[in-house]
Amino acid sequence: MAIPGNFLSPTTESVDPNTSGWTTKLNCTIGRGIGGRNGDGCLSVRSVAAGEMQARTVSSYPVAVGTVYYAFADTSGATSTGERIGIRWLNGTGGEVSITWAMSTAGASASWHRVSVAVPAPAGAAQAQVVLSSTETGASVSHYWENVYLGLPIRTLGNLLPFNTESSEVDASGWTPVVNATISRQVPVISWGVSVYTAGGHTLAMSTVAAGNASVLSVERPAVTPGQEYLAYAYLQPPVLTAAAWIELRFYDANGNQVGAQRSTLAAPGTGMYRQRASMVAPATAATCGMAAGLDGASAGQVLRLETVVIGVAGKIQSGSVLPYADSSFEQGIAGWTVPTGVATLARTTPWGESAYEGSYSLAASSSTATVSTIRSARFPVTGDVNWRARIIAKAAAGTWTTVLVRVRWYDATDADLGASTGTAYGFAGAGWWGLSSDAEAPATATQGAVELVATAGSASSVLHVDAVTLRQVLPQTAVEAHSDDGYVQLTLRELPLDYLLTVYRVTEGGARALVRGVHGLISQQVITSDVMVIEDHEAPIGQSFYYRIEVYEAPGDTAFTRSSEQVALTLDDINIAWLKDPGNPQRACKVLVAKAPDWQRPIEQAAFVVRGRRNKVILSGRRQGLEGDLAIWTRSDAERESLHLLLDSGNVLLWQATPGMGVTDMYVSIAQVTEGRVGKLAQEQWRAWSLPLTEQDMPVTTGINGAAGRTWQDVVAEFVTCADLLEVYATSEDLLLDRRMG
Known part of the structure; x- marks a missing residue:
């Protein structure tokens, strides 16, 4: 690739x-x-x-x-x-x-x-x-x-830290010693995955000056939002197996005073490179953040190496979950989990990578006897009178577990216990990770909820590993929303299984199917990388009802399940208006006022032969070709004229859509030499008359929808100091969106 x-x-x-x-x-x-x-x-x-x-x-x-x-x-x-x-x-x-x-x-x-x-x-x-x-x-x-x-530098999207702090590829200036340390760069022999483009050769090397604790700190202090959860991570290479290597996410107020920190210590299984994570909600007074790393109890001259250092907004294990990352993934400890009743004890699994479904660690619940224990998370905000789903990923790591009951315990605004949901009990059918979920409607007065596990050990010295815990409101698996003013339908798919394959069809009233376009082209058995997918269908027909058919495959040709959306339709308020769209660049779509529809021609290649003695010629014909004709339109302002020029500049195949009943179906067209004429003698007149020579084309198959590819304004802020800096790099706002740089 x-x-x-x-x-x-x-x-x-x-x-x-x-x-x-x-x-x-x-x-x-x-x-x-x-x-x-x-x-x-x-x-x-x-x-x-x-x-x-x-x-x-x-x-x-x-x-x-x-x-x-x-x-x-x-x-x-x-x-x-x-x-x-x-x-x-x-x-x-x-x-x-x-x-x-x-x-x-x-x-x-x-x-x-x-x-x-x-x-x-x-x-x-x-x-x-x-x-x-x-x-x-x-x-x-x-x-x-x-x-x-x-x-250009390849950096982690969403990273608040700049490229050189993340990678130390230019120099070591993104870091400063804090205590008992010197900083340099080294190039150890490390094998990275062929498609791991954010990890390079240079690593930041922290060397301890003398025996004792040592640490370094990032120089950059990117801005944060109080109340937002952030996730920091870095690859750490400890000097020895027994080294106490750690990273720490730190928050600072507007005066530079540290107002919060979360440390996460690596439980190293060896002396390779291991990704360690730390997460925390920014305190109310936080204005900026930074990353620290270090060794505790180090010997003189020991070296800790860092690679791919990232701070970003913490994602959710599952979209919509109210649990913070720390309570879902257990990367830095057991977070807010407790054992209200029973003999079970809780700990983070060790070492790194030994047992995890998400990240590198999981929660280990150990029961010394064959008894029942209740394991409960901290409380998190919920809304009453709606349905919620608690879900865990668990496995029996040692001994036996008769049942694990998953339920939600509810609380009101005064922290009063409103009781627990009925829950769903599961027994383990075999080894490996299992997804266990339970739905429940929150009481009307509930404002908080906690995920609760009632686990029954079937034997002494039993250990249960739990990971990827979520609690989220149950929303429709498939939802559609028409945006007629912008000419597209938004399709939202939820609860998709990761790493399965997805195909999405648009099905019109006559039963005709057409594949829907995504960022990688038509969505036909594409790999699912997120449990939620939002698709903007800019090629949806105008003025007729249709629905979407979703097919999910476990492997090519092996259907796992199918879904269908509700019926939906787009409208045009004025029958004289038509859409011209670039399937790969929907941001360029424009409405145009039609002056006259084309008088169509259908060319055909023919060869005529005169046969001696025969009255009629012999004609050999090829296949009759698609429609050709001139579309006459008006633009009514300078803004419309500039938008049409932008649309036509690429020379791409376009989609022409008119209101049904006008004798024209949706058509992919190529546009030849364009004529733009004035409609009046006044120089100030903004109306223009256009003649667009159209030639019918097949639908583009491999064209994907251009977009920001995951970039956000945070990525721009991390790379550029002022808006003036952007003017030297990007010619237009579209170039900024697509990260197309001048030169």
Whole structure:
């Protein structure tokens, strides 16, 4: 799969199907190896003699001075030293300005591992190339490269921290020592997943000066909203198995005073890289936040490495759940869970990754005897007189559990106990994780609810692991909402099973089906990545009733279940108005006033032959083609005229939709040379008469809906200081939405 935003071509990136994107630079020959992960191919660089060898991209890529660019590659070499990647800067005539090199890896490995570098383009640079380097002990030694990227920095969407604080790829300036520590950067040999683009080669290294506690702190203090829950996480590499490594999410008031903190300590299973999480609701006086990391009781000279450091708004384990992340996922402890009755004891599972359904830890409830224990969460806001669903993911980790009853206990505004719901009892049918849920209607006076488990141990020394706990209001699984003024229908799908496959059809009154378009093209057996999906259908018909059919597959061709929505319809207030839409860019859709519908022609390819002695010619015909004709429309203002120009600029296939009864069905069209004329002699007249030559087209199949791809204003704020900075990077607001940068 191509790396998003890569300046390099897919062939250069993956070395598939050949090495045409690469050439030698120093002391080497190149060839195509096998065994890559981003496609089977990889770049084999073989030394001519002992010493450093270098290969580079054949092409060079335009850059802007001062803009930060990022390059990475996966590499493999069992005996190589000095592995590094560089960005070679060239001037406008192709002359070398300089090369910015990454730090060399700390060791060698035959397994794929990552090297990377990021740096602002220097003065005089107009183009850039990627350079790959390693040092060999002799001649004819091969080194391997693949999955190569050059482009703008790839950062975690939603991260409040800037790219360099997250990755330390440019330098270590995003961090400062707090106590007993020095800061540097290192490039340990670490294997990352082929599609893990936010983790690179450089890591932040905190070294302890003397024995004792040591810590570092991020320099950036991004703004936060009081009352909002935030989640911080980072990969930690402890120096030894017994090290007490931790991260801490900190909050500060407007004067810079710390007003809250949540620490999360890693229970390391080894000395690799492990993602540790910490979450907390921002205190009422919080204005900014930061991230700290450190070691407790460390020896002098020990090193803690950090990678992919993120602070963001905490997501929900399931959309709509009222439980905070800490109480749902148990990443930093048992949060607000207690045992009101019974002998069970609660703890976070250990070590990291041993038992978890979500994240890296779960709640461990241990019963020393074969008795009943009640396990209860803290209380969270609910609304009375509506239906709620409590859900847990659980497994029997040791011993036996006869039943686990899931229910909700209700409380009013004075904290008075209103009793518990009837609940649903479950028995464990086997090993592994099981989803256990229970629905209940909240009493009219209920304002709080707690998830409650009544667990019966069937034997002594039984252990129950619980994870991904949610409590949410039960909403319709499928909902539709017509937005006629904007020409689309919003389809909301809830309670979708993750990693299953989804197909969505639009079914019209005559029973005709058409696939609905999503961000990756038509939604046909696409992988489900969220339990809630909101789809905007901008190609829904106007003026006729239809519904959606949803098909969910456990595997290709293996239907798990189907659903159907209610009937819905879009309307147009004026029969003289029509829609022109770009299926891949719905933000460009415009309404136009129709002056005259086309007089259609249907061309056909024919060859005529005169046969001697026969009166009639012999005609050989091809298939008659689609409709062609000129659509006459008006724009009534400068704003409409500019919108139509924006729509037409791309030359994409468009969708024309008119009100039923006008003799025109919805039609995909290509528009040839456009005529724009004035309708009066006054220069101030804003009306324009247009002639749009239409040619009927098939519906685009692979075109996906362009959008922000998960970016929010927080991502913009994290990268740009002022609005004026945006003017130098984005030509239009649409370019900002789609992250299309000038140059």
